Amino acid sequence: MSSPGTSRPARGEARQRLLDAALAVIRAQGYAATSVEDLCAAAGVTKGAFFHHFRSKEDLAVAAAEHWSALTGALFAAAPYHAHEDPLARVLGYVDFRRDLIRGSLAEFTCLVGTMTQETFATAPAIRDACAASITGHAGTLEADIAEAMQRYGVRGAWTPRSLARHTQAVLQGAFILAKATDDPDAARDGIAHLRRYIALLFGQTPAEETLP
Amino acid sequence: MSSPGTSRPARGEARQRLLDAALAVIRAQGYAATSVEDLCAAAGVTKGAFFHHFRSKEDLAVAAAEHWSALTGALFAAAPYHAHEDPLARVLGYVDFRRDLIRGSLAEFTCLVGTMTQETFATAPAIRDACAASITGHAGTLEADIAEAMQRYGVRGAWTPRSLARHTQAVLQGAFILAKATDDPDAARDGIAHLRRYIALLFGQTPAEETLP
DNA sequence: GACAAGAAACCGACCGGTCGGTATGTCTCT
DNA sequence: AGAGACATACCGACCGGTCGGTTTCTTGTC
Numbered sequence: 001m002s003s004p005g006t007s008r009p010a011r012g013e014a015r016q017r018l019l020d021a022a023l024a025v026i027r028a029q030g031y032a033a034t035s036v037e038d039l040c041a042a043a044g045v046t047k048g049a050f051f052h053h054f055r056s057k058e059d060l061a062v063a064a065a066e067h068w069s070a071l072t073g074a075l076f077a078a079a080p081y082h083a084h085e086d087p088l089a090r091v092l093g094y095v096d097f098r099r100d101l102i103r104g105s106l107a108e109f110t111c112l113v114g115t116m117t118q119e120t121f122a123t124a125p126a127i128r129d130a131c132a133a134s135i136t137g138h139a140g141t142l143e144a145d146i147a148e149a150m151q152r153y154g155v156r157g158a159w160t161p162r163s164l165a166r167h168t169q170a171v172l173q174g175a176f177i178l179a180k181a182t183d184d185p186d187a188a189r190d191g192i193a194h195l196r197r198y199i200a201l202l203f204g205q206t207p208a209e210e211t212l213p
Numbered sequence: 214m215s216s217p218g219t220s221r222p223a224r225g226e227a228r229q230r231l232l233d234a235a236l237a238v239i240r241a242q243g244y245a246a247t248s249v250e251d252l253c254a255a256a257g258v259t260k261g262a263f264f265h266h267f268r269s270k271e272d273l274a275v276a277a278a279e280h281w282s283a284l285t286g287a288l289f290a291a292a293p294y295h296a297h298e299d300p301l302a303r304v305l306g307y308v309d310f311r312r313d314l315i316r317g318s319l320a321e322f323t324c325l326v327g328t329m330t331q332e333t334f335a336t337a338p339a340i341r342d343a344c345a346a347s348i349t350g351h352a353g354t355l356e357a358d359i360a361e362a363m364q365r366y367g368v369r370g371a372w373t374p375r376s377l378a379r380h381t382q383a384v385l386q387g388a389f390i391l392a393k394a395t396d397d398p399d400a401a402r403d404g405i406a407h408l409r410r411y412i413a414l415l416f417g418q419t420p421a422e423e424t425l426p
Numbered sequence: 427g428a429c430a431a432g433a434a435a436c437c438g439a440c441c442g443g444t445c446g447g448t449a450t451g452t453c454t455c456t
Numbered sequence: 457a458g459a460g461a462c463a464t465a466c467c468g469a470c471c472g473g474t475c476g477g478t479t480t481c482t483t484g485t486c
Contacts, residue, residue: 011435011479036471045436045437046437046438047438051472121394122393131394170390173386173387173390174388174390178379181330183334198414201411201415224461248446265463266462
């Protein structure tokens with residue numbers, strides 16, 4: 001009973017709690033609309049703790065983007081799609097994995113760094129760069145599989161593994177915006193279905209759903 | 214010399230100037246980070262004028278989204294791609310037109326309502342709905358051409374004209390986010406190139422760039 | 427293992443400035 | 457004269473950030 005859950009957190013947890021709170025609150029409200037006190041209240045810590053661990057609100061945003069990268073990096077590194085022998089199956093498995101991650105509320109499954117990018121790209125370069133590193137770094141985990149699939153399937157075109165990898169992230173980000181605008185997670189699933197179809201077509205596959213009887 | 218440009222605007226212009234300023238400032242800074250006084254300064258009007266024409270900051274955001282819809286609606290209605298006889302050429306012409314609109318700074322060619330959606334989807338339903346109407350309304354202008362192209366080219370699949378039309382908007386929105394994150398308009402062009410390739414593949418075309426010698 | 431001493435973690439009152447919004451007055455046009 | 461279109465002064469709430477202080481952990485010494 002040394003760590004009583006929602007009441008006062010144990011010593012040493014404040015930084016972690018603030019970062020976790022930042023993911024949830026900023027995804028729901030946006031960066032600019034989230035006050036330092038909002039974060040403190042959500043984390044159950046005081047303002048003193050906040051500015052002990054972070055020099056400024058902007059500093060926290062950068063740390064939150066890095067925290068996001070670490071969390072999502074671990075999630076995808078442990079995902080089952082890596083087990084496929086066929087590199088194209090790994091790429092399509094990634095897309096399916098992203099589709100299956102769409103659960104719960106919009107703020108729960110959408111992307112922190114995509115949200116923060118829109119708000120800070122012109123005004124807070126440090127945050128923007130941290131967001132860019134998160135997105136491109138994650139895209140980078142797809143490049144090797146795409147390159148290998150291109151080789152195995154003898155595909156070449158006016159696009160590179162890097163370009164396609166980054167495009168997957170663009171489609172996901174855009175799908176999230178549509179879902180937010182229409183307040184409907186299915187809009188995100190639709191976008192991901194189109195992405196999957198595109199990749200299958202690029203590699204000469206006919207999507208299973210479209211084989212006619 | 215009754216309307217001396219940057220100095221005091223003529224009477225009757227305040228509302229229009231505020232809406233135009235909102236497009237520029239909110240696209241650059243985001244909605245929450247833009248204060249009413251920022252808007253007034255950019256428009257060259259006083260706070261009194263602002264609250265004479267708009268009941269609240271949120272009210273202005275809704276009006277700005279509608280203003281955005283009207284402006285972009287006129288721009289696309291007058292665009293040359295409608296002249297093609299082939300409906301697929303009209304659809305691909307739309308995509309090319311979007312590509313050619315990428316000029317100038319990021320804030321100049323990216324989408325107001327995509328930005329505002331991210332910030333307000335969970336906190337300001339009125340703004341979100343105005344943004345959704347702008348996006349889905351614009352997507353709607355593509356549906357008829359897509360449907361006609363499907364018929365002419367005998368294409369059927371597990372997707373509808375509406376789904377593909379909305380997907381084009383999602384890809385564009387996502388491409389803008391990538392461009393903002395990497396501070397590089399070419400990231401947006403890359404995303405649009407992938408979108409064009411996807412549509413071509415859906416309709417059984419081999420993109421010109423990929424025909425091998 | 428007792429204990430002093432420093433460092434790190436945390437607390438919460440407080441500050442100057444900014445925010446969205448209001449109240450009221452003035453100008454202009456009909 | 458009346459109404460719409462502003463302009464100006466102002467308000468209370470809130471914001472990011474500071475600061476002096478307290479508690480808790482760690483470390484060195486004997």
